[in-house]
Amino acid sequence: MTMNRTRQLFGLVLLFVGLAGLAGETGWRDPSADAGQFKNGPLAYRRDGRYATASHGEEHIYEGYGISLPGGSEVVGIEVLFTARKNDSSNSSLTVELSWDGGVTWTATGYGVGPMPASWRDYVAGGSSDTWGRTWAPDELGDGAFQVRIRAIHGSRLDWVAVRVHYREEIAQTLTVIPPLVDLGTLTLAHYDAGHKEISPAQRVTVSSPTAWSLVVAADAATWTYTGPEAPPGKPSSHLEWRVSASGPGITDSQTNYTGLTTTPHTVARGMAGSDLWLEVSLRVQLDYDTTVPGTYELRFTYTLTAP
Amino acid sequence: MKVRMVTVGMLALGLLVGVAGMAQVTQGSTAQFTVPTLIRLSLSTSTVNFGTLTEDDYDRGYKDLDAAQGIQIWSNKNWTLTVAADAATWTGPWAKPSTDLMWRAVTTDGRVASSVNTFTGLTSGATQVAAGTRGGNIQLSMDFRVLVSWENDPAGDYSVGFTYTLTAP
Numbered sequence: 001m002t003m004n005r006t007r008q009l010f011g012l013v014l015l016f017v018g019l020a021g022l023a024g025e026t027g028w029r030d031p032s033a034d035a036g037q038f039k040n041g042p043l044a045y046r047r048d049g050r051y052a053t054a055s056h057g058e059e060h061i062y063e064g065y066g067i068s069l070p071g072g073s074e075v076v077g078i079e080v081l082f083t084a085r086k087n088d089s090s091n092s093s094l095t096v097e098l099s100w101d102g103g104v105t106w107t108a109t110g111y112g113v114g115p116m117p118a119s120w121r122d123y124v125a126g127g128s129s130d131t132w133g134r135t136w137a138p139d140e141l142g143d144g145a146f147q148v149r150i151r152a153i154h155g156s157r158l159d160w161v162a163v164r165v166h167y168r169e170e171i172a173q174t175l176t177v178i179p180p181l182v183d184l185g186t187l188t189l190a191h192y193d194a195g196h197k198e199i200s201p202a203q204r205v206t207v208s209s210p211t212a213w214s215l216v217v218a219a220d221a222a223t224w225t226y227t228g229p230e231a232p233p234g235k236p237s238s239h240l241e242w243r244v245s246a247s248g249p250g251i252t253d254s255q256t257n258y259t260g261l262t263t264t265p266h267t268v269a270r271g272m273a274g275s276d277l278w279l280e281v282s283l284r285v286q287l288d289y290d291t292t293v294p295g296t297y298e299l300r301f302t303y304t305l306t307a308p
Numbered sequence: 309m310k311v312r313m314v315t316v317g318m319l320a321l322g323l324l325v326g327v328a329g330m331a332q333v334t335q336g337s338t339a340q341f342t343v344p345t346l347i348r349l350s351l352s353t354s355t356v357n358f359g360t361l362t363e364d365d366y367d368r369g370y371k372d373l374d375a376a377q378g379i380q381i382w383s384n385k386n387w388t389l390t391v392a393a394d395a396a397t398w399t400g401p402w403a404k405p406s407t408d409l410m411w412r413a414v415t416t417d418g419r420v421a422s423s424v425n426t427f428t429g430l431t432s433g434a435t436q437v438a439a440g441t442r443g444g445n446i447q448l449s450m451d452f453r454v455l456v457s458w459e460n461d462p463a464g465d466y467s468v469g470f471t472y473t474l475t476a477p
Contacts, residue, residue: 184341307331
């Protein structure tokens with residue numbers, strides 16, 4: 001009973017660690033170079049009905065997949081897809097191994113696909129959580145390093161030899177606000193007439209978070225700091241109004257109506273796990289003759305990104 | 309053995325809290341703007357026309373035009389409004405003094421702290437019409453009176469220019 005409870009606790013820990021990365025995959029990638037014994041090797045670069053031909057025992061290498069993973073990514077699976085069939089009377093098979101150093105060293109998985117009948121079919125070696133017996137660094141999948149070696153057992157035809165890499169992108173929780181200083185400029189009587197001056201958009205906020213998040217904003221003080229010849233008018237922070245005027249994918253619950261800025265945090269938006277999620281904030285300052293006397297005004301405020 | 313298992317469980321809990329605890333980052337911003345002294349003066353009409361005077365006007369010694377000119381003021385500082393004749397005399401049949409044009413200010417706007425509400429002769433020196441606190445669309449109304457006499461004012465066309473000046477010191 002005690003052991004079972006301990007295992008449950010570790011299971012929870014692993015779950016939370018796993019959430020710290022965002023899953024991704026490259027999609028099926030075409031090779032762009034090949035070498036070896038197959039006939040018409042380049043015809044297996046893409047699935048187009050034309051094919052390379054392999055005789056029994058022949059070996060061929062495909063490479064140049066142009067795989068590039070985000071920095072800091074963890075490779076969690078590699079798949080090799082063959083669109084293939086047999087080329088003569090015997091059902092054929094293909095074995096496949098991978099190299100990470102330009103063909104000097106190879107995996108030793110013993111993976112293969114087949115037997116392949118006379119009809120074209122897709123065969124996949126590896127999997128979304130199969131790293132072929134080793135830990136891969138992202139640059140080991142780049143051109144010049146990563147290769148796919150195929151050996152034919154009996155005659156085979158290959159229409160396509162594609163590769164798909166599954167990875168987990170490590171995301172640090174970051175928040176950037178550009179520009180941090182919003183200069184609303186010099187006001188005119190036309191702004192008094194309108195009752196406000198607006199900058200739209202005023203700031204672009206970019207969020208990266210490994211988990212769901214919320215963004216709040218609050219004034220650092222209840223009133224604007226005033227510098228000028230008049231008695232400080234005590235212009236309230238709520239005269240700076242903000243709203244989310246645009247946002248990209250992954251943003252939810254954004255506050256799109258103008259809201260006065262107060263020292264109490266107010267939710268700007270929420271979002272899902274992701275990197276470089278963005279939203280634009282418009283700002284406007286409310287003007288009146290009582291609280292907006294000649295001088296210079298400054299108000300500091302703070303965005304806080306929280307991932308509960 | 310039992311003690312060891314409990315220790316492992318507590319370590320796991322500690323790691324769980326460390327990873328799953330609330331993560332928070334902040335980013336400061338500043339908004340700023342500058343307000344210069346801003347004033348605006350608007351007149352409902354730039355011409356005050358007394359029309360053609362009559363014998364009754366001569367007998368009375370003057371003709372009044374009430375609310376002949378509306379004045380609107382916008383200022384984000386306390387302000388002062390003055391008026392002055394462009395010349396010491398009217399143009400016309402004779403050198404009629406500008407002081408024969410009299411004015412007074414009428415207002416109920418609470419932002420007007422003081423105003424000249426008795427008829428005052430227009431001079432070429434600036435005379436304060438009103439003063440007030442900051443605000444927008446502050447309203448004044450100007451009454452005018454022209455003095456006439458059988459002895460001094462022969463028939464003819466008379467005109468005198470005058471200028472308001474709004475100041476927010």
